[in-house]
Amino acid sequence: MSDGGKRLPPITRRGLLVGGVALGGGVLSLISPPPAARLRPPGALDEPDFTRRCIRCLRCAEVCPPGAIRFATSFGMAGSDTPYIEARSRPCTLCMRCTQVCPSGALAPIDADRTVVGAKVRMGHPRLDRQKCIAWQESGECRACYYVCPYAGAAVRLDGRQLGPVFDREACVGCGQCEEACPEAALAITIDPRNGAPS
Amino acid sequence: MTGSGARNVPPQGRNRSLVSRRDLLKALPAAGLVAAGAALAGPGAPRSSSRTSTCRICRGLCGVRATIEDDRVVRVEGDPGSDSRGFICLHGMALRDIIHSPARLRRPLKKEGDSFREIPWEQALQEIASRLLDIRERFGPQALAVHSGWALVGHPIHDFLMRFCRSFGTPNLSTVASLCETAARMAQSLTTGSKCRPHIAQSRTAVVWGANPGASSPAWERVVASAATDGRNLIVIDPVRTDLAERATLHLSIRPRTDGALALGLMHVIVNEGLHDRTYVERYTVGFEALLDRIERFDPATVAGITSLPRESIEKAARMIAREGPTSIWTGLGLEHHDDATQTVRAVTILMALCGDLAVRGGAALPIAPGRRRDGEPLPCLYGGMTPHPVPPPIAARPIGYDDFPLFEAFNREAQANLYARAILEDRPYPLRALLLFGANPLVTAPGAAKLSRAAERLSLLVSIDPFLTASGRVADYVLPAATFAEGTPPPPAVTPAAAHPLVPEQHDSRTDWAILTGLAKALGLGHYFPWETLEEALQAPRVPWMADPEHALLSDRLAPGEKASFPTASGKIEIFSRTLERFGYDPLPDWQEPTRRAGPDRADYPLILVSGPRGRAYVNSQFRQIPAIAASMPGPVAGMHPETARRAGAADGERIAVVSPHGRIELRAWVTARVHPECVVVQAGWSDANANLLTDDAELDPISGFPVFRSGVCRVEPARA
Numbered sequence: 001m002s003d004g005g006k007r008l009p010p011i012t013r014r015g016l017l018v019g020g021v022a023l024g025g026g027v028l029s030l031i032s033p034p035p036a037a038r039l040r041p042p043g044a045l046d047e048p049d050f051t052r053r054c055i056r057c058l059r060c061a062e063v064c065p066p067g068a069i070r071f072a073t074s075f076g077m078a079g080s081d082t083p084y085i086e087a088r089s090r091p092c093t094l095c096m097r098c099t100q101v102c103p104s105g106a107l108a109p110i111d112a113d114r115t116v117v118g119a120k121v122r123m124g125h126p127r128l129d130r131q132k133c134i135a136w137q138e139s140g141e142c143r144a145c146y147y148v149c150p151y152a153g154a155a156v157r158l159d160g161r162q163l164g165p166v167f168d169r170e171a172c173v174g175c176g177q178c179e180e181a182c183p184e185a186a187l188a189i190t191i192d193p194r195n196g197a198p199s
Numbered sequence: 200m201t202g203s204g205a206r207n208v209p210p211q212g213r214n215r216s217l218v219s220r221r222d223l224l225k226a227l228p229a230a231g232l233v234a235a236g237a238a239l240a241g242p243g244a245p246r247s248s249s250r251t252s253t254c255r256i257c258r259g260l261c262g263v264r265a266t267i268e269d270d271r272v273v274r275v276e277g278d279p280g281s282d283s284r285g286f287i288c289l290h291g292m293a294l295r296d297i298i299h300s301p302a303r304l305r306r307p308l309k310k311e312g313d314s315f316r317e318i319p320w321e322q323a324l325q326e327i328a329s330r331l332l333d334i335r336e337r338f339g340p341q342a343l344a345v346h347s348g349w350a351l352v353g354h355p356i357h358d359f360l361m362r363f364c365r366s367f368g369t370p371n372l373s374t375v376a377s378l379c380e381t382a383a384r385m386a387q388s389l390t391t392g393s394k395c396r397p398h399i400a401q402s403r404t405a406v407v408w409g410a411n412p413g414a415s416s417p418a419w420e421r422v423v424a425s426a427a428t429d430g431r432n433l434i435v436i437d438p439v440r441t442d443l444a445e446r447a448t449l450h451l452s453i454r455p456r457t458d459g460a461l462a463l464g465l466m467h468v469i470v471n472e473g474l475h476d477r478t479y480v481e482r483y484t485v486g487f488e489a490l491l492d493r494i495e496r497f498d499p500a501t502v503a504g505i506t507s508l509p510r511e512s513i514e515k516a517a518r519m520i521a522r523e524g525p526t527s528i529w530t531g532l533g534l535e536h537h538d539d540a541t542q543t544v545r546a547v548t549i550l551m552a553l554c555g556d557l558a559v560r561g562g563a564a565l566p567i568a569p570g571r572r573r574d575g576e577p578l579p580c581l582y583g584g585m586t587p588h589p590v591p592p593p594i595a596a597r598p599i600g601y602d603d604f605p606l607f608e609a610f611n612r613e614a615q616a617n618l619y620a621r622a623i624l625e626d627r628p629y630p631l632r633a634l635l636l637f638g639a640n641p642l643v644t645a646p647g648a649a650k651l652s653r654a655a656e657r658l659s660l661l662v663s664i665d666p667f668l669t670a671s672g673r674v675a676d677y678v679l680p681a682a683t684f685a686e687g688t689p690p691p692p693a694v695t696p697a698a699a700h701p702l703v704p705e706q707h708d709s710r711t712d713w714a715i716l717t718g719l720a721k722a723l724g725l726g727h728y729f730p731w732e733t734l735e736e737a738l739q740a741p742r743v744p745w746m747a748d749p750e751h752a753l754l755s756d757r758l759a760p761g762e763k764a765s766f767p768t769a770s771g772k773i774e775i776f777s778r779t780l781e782r783f784g785y786d787p788l789p790d791w792q793e794p795t796r797r798a799g800p801d802r803a804d805y806p807l808i809l810v811s812g813p814r815g816r817a818y819v820n821s822q823f824r825q826i827p828a829i830a831a832s833m834p835g836p837v838a839g840m841h842p843e844t845a846r847r848a849g850a851a852d853g854e855r856i857a858v859v860s861p862h863g864r865i866e867l868r869a870w871v872t873a874r875v876h877p878e879c880v881v882v883q884a885g886w887s888d889a890n891a892n893l894l895t896d897d898a899e900l901d902p903i904s905g906f907p908v909f910r911s912g913v914c915r916v917e918p919a920r921a
Contacts, residue, residue: 142277143288147292147816152816177831184276
């Protein structure tokens with residue numbers, strides 16, 4: 001984690017609200033780093049609606065089974081404490097619990113049904129650099145992205161003699177499992193956040 | 200999970216090395232921005248190291264490289280320096296989440312009333328031992344059975360499970376061999392004297408028959424798929440159009456349990472058109488003349504009717520297999536989960552013999568060389584014929600299954616676990632009262648779940664040894680938390696490729712299978728048979744033969760003096776006609792008969808063929824449903840069916856439906872796809888909440904191997920109740 005983001009333990013929201021009120025936005029906004037585009041949890045509204053709607057209650061992070069949802073601590077209230085996912089270290093497992101507990105509608109509720117998730121969730125879009133891909137370069141034996149993909153066959157299929165991955169931008173839900181799975185020596189896959197807007 | 204305190208724990212390790220938001224917020228008002236800056240920087244980098252090991256979740260045994268921080272696995276990758284050249288699948292990737300899963304069992308559990316109570320290890324082992332001794336006193340030592348599951352397949356600890364059983368005095372050790380791969384191994388060995396390993400990489404025609412390596416053996420997927428992409432032939436025979444079938448030169452969407460007829464039909468075409476390898480057949484086989492009578496009635500038109508395949512496809516496949524060799528055939532469980540399992544695989548093996556493809560490069564490799572197998576030794580792969588001193592005394596009692604499936608027992612020297620429910624409920628052949636499960640979950644994975652549940656209640660002692668609380672664990676009297684293969688302290692050097700190098704210490708209060716087994720042996724007063732601290736030490740102890748059994752020397756005849764063996768069989772040749780089968784009272788030649796219970800459109804009650812058990816990519820049998828990253832691929836159970844089948848049953852894709860068999864009923868979602876043969880419903884196994892084995896039973900078994908009829912049951916589809 002390069003950006004100082006944190007995963008959250010289950011903590012009481014009351015404690016946070018007390019802290020938040022005590023701090024106010026004034027002082028902290030002085031040191032806001034420039035915001036970057038981030039992968040939002042599934043069901044997120046488009047930016048900037050998402051940032052406006054999110055009340056920073058952290059419930060999404062509390063219920064996230066793998067602990068994938070993080071909160072930025074940018075010290076700028078604009079982007080501060082809105083949830084994001086860093087697929088490289090801990091991607092989304094598509095349980096949709098975060099969308100079901102979100103009280104503000106910043107994450108629209110989505111049924112955990114596989115077909116529904118496949119149709120509705122578009123967290124981001126996959127980008128593959130074939131020059132770095134172990135399978136395409138035949139520099140080893142790797143189909144990690146295909147095996148971890150919850151929608152393998154649709155979002156990513158294997159092609160050619162190498163069985164190299166080919167992504168379908170439209171079918172991919174953007175959970176980031178493949179980005180995490182892609183070996184350190186390759187780092188050939190990036191999920192570009194759908195919103196592309198600063199968080 | 201009644202009363203299991205083990206499950207009610209907060210998720211672990213979300214942010215061990217990271218500052219929590221609450222801490223940060225607390226610090227801010229008091230100490231101001233300087234403190235905030237310090238807190239953001241974190242408490243310093245954790246100790247990080249990299250370790251290599253072997254993933255033994257499946258038999259692919261892929262090399263893995265793990266990044267470990269403070270005794271926690273934080274990342275797993277394939278090891279490019281290993282034989283698997285960096286390949287791992289989603290299971291290897293998920294090792295981190297499996298090891299550190301919040302659902303792991305923490306301490307031994309004892310059932311009290313309807314709930315579990317945590318107890319210390321020593322108490323658990325002592326209590327289990329004293330109950331076992333009591334059962335031995337009342338019912339005899341054979342009233343104990345030890346059963347191991349997928350997690351232990353191929354692990355050298357099996358020799359010591361056998362040793363444990365023999366030192367206790369019971370012949371009843373069983374493994375996944377009761378329903379996995381053994382029917383094929385027996386069929387191949389009855390025919391060639393050895394297991395046959397397809398040599399796909401060098402074949403000109405590759406046949407994948409009743410198997411889906413992409414899902415069940417991912418490490419080999421590329422080798423298999425390359426047959427098609429390299430311009431060679433790939434024939435896939437499967438009632439489901441798998442991803443591999445999509446790539447194939449020829450896909451035969453066969454009606455389940457007609458594979459034996461197809462094999463005989465292919466031989467019919469090959470022999471009729473004179474495409475068989477006459478020299479090879481003459482030199483290396485016995486029984487060809489007798490076979491000719493058998494294949495006569497399996498002409499292409501008849502076989503087309505039996506198998507639902509176009510006649511032209513059958514002929515095309517036969518010519519491709521015979522003319523464009525060497526041909527290698529990968530057979531899978533799709534051929535084995537029927538009541539004619541052994542004879543079907545035998546027919547396929549003989550098909551290879553007619554084409555001259557056995558013990559040939561690009562055909563099948565035979566790992567057992569002529570003359571190497573000793574008379575009466577069990578089949579390779581299960582138990583070594585040797586054990587360290589002191590050898591436990593011989594056992595008079597025969598294992599469960601000996602009377603019903605004598606060849607299974609002769610080959611494997613273990614019990615046929617599919618008969619356990621009968622032994623428990625009906626005391627046949629004798630009472631079974633105690634069952635130890637090492638990484639096994641038979642209530643979900645074995646045939647006849649309903650009956651097995653009743654049997655579990657009747658047991659005096661059921662012990663589940665597993666990293667997780669399984670469906671079988673929930674009804675157990677004791678649950679012992681086992682470490683996964685990737686855990687252990689101190690990490691010993693890897694003893695065999697199958698015994699992986701531990702990555703981290705045992706989690707919580709779990710113990711390795713070895714520690715549990717030897718702990719139990721000591722508590723039973725059998726410690727002198729287990730004097731070693733570690734499995735590695737035990738494996739290095741000098742060994743003596745112990746599996747020789749004069750009765751099973753009958754398995755082999757002696758070669759006539761001066762005769763030279765080409766194959767490790769009794770005759771020294773490939774046995775199209777098997778005298779062993781004949782001696783044990785079975786048909787010595789391959790054949791195919793209609794099943795006694797047949798589904799079909801003429802049957803209003805059960806018009807559809809039930810195929811249960813094909814593995815998806817996500818899970819290995821009943822394992823890993825607790826792991827979110829794996830569950831993402833397959834959040835719930837589905838029943839695959841053809842659009843036409845769905846239409847007739849009034850079911851739509853994604854809708855909840857019920858699958859009903861004569862044995863039970865389960866509800867799950869419909870997966871409507873033209874990939875599935877129109878006469879089938881394909882139900883995934885391994886779910887405890889929609890248990891496919893509520894639809895199967897333990898009464899119909901392959902008469903030779905005792906294998907269950909997972910893939911040719913009968914069923915119907917109807918609307919769900921809820």
